[in-house]
Amino acid sequence: MDFLIFEHPILIVQALMDGVLLGILFALIAYGMALQWGVMNIINIAQGELVIMGGYVAYFLYMYGIHPAYGVIVSPIVMYFVGIGIYKLVINKVVDKDLFTSILATFGISILMMQLMNFVFGADVVVAQSNFGTTMLFDNSVTLPNSKIFASVVSVLAAIVLVLYMKKSKLGRAIRATAQNARAAKILGVDTEKVYASTFGINAALCGVAGALIAITFTLHPYVGLPYTVRSFMIVIVAGLGNLPGVALSGMGLGVFEEFADYLLGTEFRIAAVFLLLVLILMYRRFKLARSREYLK
Amino acid sequence: MLSNIKKKDLFIYLGVLAFALIAPNVFPDYRIQFTFWLVLIILAITWNIQGGEMGYNTFGNIMFFGVGMYVCSGIQIGLFFDLAEWTVSGGEKTFVHTPDQYFQGLWVGLLAAAIIPAIIALIIGYGVLGLRGHYFAICTLGIGIASGEVAGGIELIGAGQGMTAPPWPKDIGGTEYRNEFFYYLTLALFVMTFVFIKWLYSTRFRLVLNAIRDNEDKAEAMGIETMRYKITGWVISAFFVGLAGGLVGNIVGYIEPVEVAFDGREMGVFMVLMCILGGKGTLWGPVIGASVFHIFKESFWSFFLGWQYVALGVLIIVIVVYLPEGIMGFLREKKPEWFGEVMDEEDRKAQVTLD
Numbered sequence: 001m002d003f004l005i006f007e008h009p010i011l012i013v014q015a016l017m018d019g020v021l022l023g024i025l026f027a028l029i030a031y032g033m034a035l036q037w038g039v040m041n042i043i044n045i046a047q048g049e050l051v052i053m054g055g056y057v058a059y060f061l062y063m064y065g066i067h068p069a070y071g072v073i074v075s076p077i078v079m080y081f082v083g084i085g086i087y088k089l090v091i092n093k094v095v096d097k098d099l100f101t102s103i104l105a106t107f108g109i110s111i112l113m114m115q116l117m118n119f120v121f122g123a124d125v126v127v128a129q130s131n132f133g134t135t136m137l138f139d140n141s142v143t144l145p146n147s148k149i150f151a152s153v154v155s156v157l158a159a160i161v162l163v164l165y166m167k168k169s170k171l172g173r174a175i176r177a178t179a180q181n182a183r184a185a186k187i188l189g190v191d192t193e194k195v196y197a198s199t200f201g202i203n204a205a206l207c208g209v210a211g212a213l214i215a216i217t218f219t220l221h222p223y224v225g226l227p228y229t230v231r232s233f234m235i236v237i238v239a240g241l242g243n244l245p246g247v248a249l250s251g252m253g254l255g256v257f258e259e260f261a262d263y264l265l266g267t268e269f270r271i272a273a274v275f276l277l278l279v280l281i282l283m284y285r286r287f288k289l290a291r292s293r294e295y296l297k
Numbered sequence: 298m299l300s301n302i303k304k305k306d307l308f309i310y311l312g313v314l315a316f317a318l319i320a321p322n323v324f325p326d327y328r329i330q331f332t333f334w335l336v337l338i339i340l341a342i343t344w345n346i347q348g349g350e351m352g353y354n355t356f357g358n359i360m361f362f363g364v365g366m367y368v369c370s371g372i373q374i375g376l377f378f379d380l381a382e383w384t385v386s387g388g389e390k391t392f393v394h395t396p397d398q399y400f401q402g403l404w405v406g407l408l409a410a411a412i413i414p415a416i417i418a419l420i421i422g423y424g425v426l427g428l429r430g431h432y433f434a435i436c437t438l439g440i441g442i443a444s445g446e447v448a449g450g451i452e453l454i455g456a457g458q459g460m461t462a463p464p465w466p467k468d469i470g471g472t473e474y475r476n477e478f479f480y481y482l483t484l485a486l487f488v489m490t491f492v493f494i495k496w497l498y499s500t501r502f503r504l505v506l507n508a509i510r511d512n513e514d515k516a517e518a519m520g521i522e523t524m525r526y527k528i529t530g531w532v533i534s535a536f537f538v539g540l541a542g543g544l545v546g547n548i549v550g551y552i553e554p555v556e557v558a559f560d561g562r563e564m565g566v567f568m569v570l571m572c573i574l575g576g577k578g579t580l581w582g583p584v585i586g587a588s589v590f591h592i593f594k595e596s597f598w599s600f601f602l603g604w605q606y607v608a609l610g611v612l613i614i615v616i617v618v619y620l621p622e623g624i625m626g627f628l629r630e631k632k633p634e635w636f637g638e639v640m641d642e643e644d645r646k647a648q649v650t651l652d
Contacts (some may be wrong), residue, residue: 029454043435088642090614097621100354101618102623104617105613105614108609110356111566111609111610112611115607115610116607119603226442230438233435268457271442272443272446275439275440275446279425282432286432290427291408
């Protein structure tokens with residue numbers, strides 16, 4: 001078996017750049033997951049579906065002749081209200097139950113959303129053309145679509161805005177207080193129910209931004225949500241909750257891993273590689289924890 | 298063991314068995330539905346060993362189902378023909394099993410379909426079962442989907458196109474006879490699974506599993522080697538789920554990685570859902586849950602026509618949010634005396650509702 005990537009070392013540069021730009025997007029989704037995990041202590045399996053739905057909002061604009069880049073502004077607004085709606089209907093009933101209940105309930109939401117998107121937009125793979133052109137580097141041997149650069153710039157901006165919002169605003173302070181100790185926050189007059197609802201909404205809005213960016217840089221399909229959930233879960237457990245530089249770094253690491261897996265194993269094993277990496281990371285974590293338990297003994 | 302069974306229970310068991318033996322002959326048109334009903338019950342009661350008794354909510358049991366399916370059909374074909382040529386040529390048109398070959402292959406294949414998933418459970422069990430709570434749930438979800446994706450990339454077993462299971466030899470009877478044969482084979486598997494699990498629950502094993510569910514660290518501190526019990530439980534599940542997978546592969550006749558074998562969106566969720574619907578952590582709960590679910594699914598699925606997954610999503614949410622204890626839990630709360638819980642008359646009178 002000969003690998004193209006070793007015959008043409010310039011492809012390594014290509015894979016690295018693609019991976020990093022892709023990873024920034026993953027990190028944005030993972031940040032949303034870390035937020036709701038930290039604040040509400042639920043794991044949202046429907047995270048990937050929220051992303052894809054955000055992407056379809058941008059695609060919807062594109063179908064009506066509006067440039068899909070505006071989706072970056074429209075989609076988070078739409079998704080914020082979708083998120084609030086999902087919270088009011090389902091999540092507020094499982095938020096204080098055990099984790100498996102929330103996993104299964106959000107799994108139900110994920111199946112539901114998947115199928116609804118399939119009805120509305122069809123089961124075809126779609127892409128919203130942005131016509132941003134491409135940048136060529138190193139004597140035209142490395143191609144870099146401008147849309148990907150646009151996507152990573154917007155993701156970084158969105159993350160910065162969110163961090164500032166969490167630091168400075170009143171709601172941000174309430175969210176951080178609830179994450180630290182929900183009961184104490186409640187005693188001190190924080191309306192935790194409202195905090196939970198807005199946390200879920202903000203997470204959905206972040207997914208909306210990421211989805212709109214995915215719509216213009218990659219492809220959309222109703223059934224590809226779950227890999228995004230798993231990717232963000234992976235990034236969060238590697239980085240830890242509330243560690244933003246860690247989330248960014250491990251997001252980029254995951255992006256680079258995927259690009260290399262693409263070249264080395266073939267595209268048909270890409271999703272399998274993501275899921276197997278998840279298992280490997282969990283195993284590593286498990287044996288590391290087991291060792292520290294041995295010390296205690 | 299027989300002496301332990303009370304007379305009243307014996308009547309129930311005989312009644313169920315008689316129903317299972319007679320019903321498919323009274324309603325021959327529904328024979329396939331009855332077969333799948335039994336398969337669903339098998340999946341639910343084996344999932345209950347992890348999810349209900351042990352508190353390890355797995356989404357990964359579907360992997361054993363798919364592996365059993367591929368192994369069984371692969372061996373049925375591979376014993377007599379070249380597997381690669383079979384999948385390339387689309388199978389049944391070029392190669393024909395004689396009845397003798399068919400049955401030899403089926404028995405060997407089913408045996409392997411039970412043993413190989415059990416071995417896989419044994420190997421991965423030490424790593425996977427060391428995870429707790431939601432890490433375990435997500436890890437097994439990943440395993441279930443990864444196995445489907447991997448199977449979809451292997452050319453030998455037809456990759457994403459899938460492969461055909463060996464067709465029923467026409468010389469010994471038509472489709473009717475085939476359906477009857479597989480129904481009774483599934484019934485035999487169901488009886489085997491149920492009796493084994495009932496025996497298992499009467500031993501110390503169940504107490505250990507419940508101790509793990511209630512507080513694993515405490516159980517370990519009391520000197521129970523929890524890992525050994527957890528792996529044993531998983532191996533038992535894998536054994537029976539693999540067998541069921543091997544049978545379903547032959548009944549469906551066509552094996553496709555994502556929608557038949559490693560169907561996390563249908564069977565993989567169904568087994569969790571049926572167990573919760575019936576009541577986790579009871580012997581009869583999964584049986585009742587699977588029956589109710591199957592009846593609901595078969596009678597209403599056709600009305601939804603294309604909206605099945607929407608209905609499924611809503612059903613999951615409703616069951617998880619409003620009925621987390623299941624039917625058995627609901628009955629237990631309303632009629633505790635049916636479960637042998639004696640409630641003192643004085644206590645009942647002394648109860649005060651605080652409104």
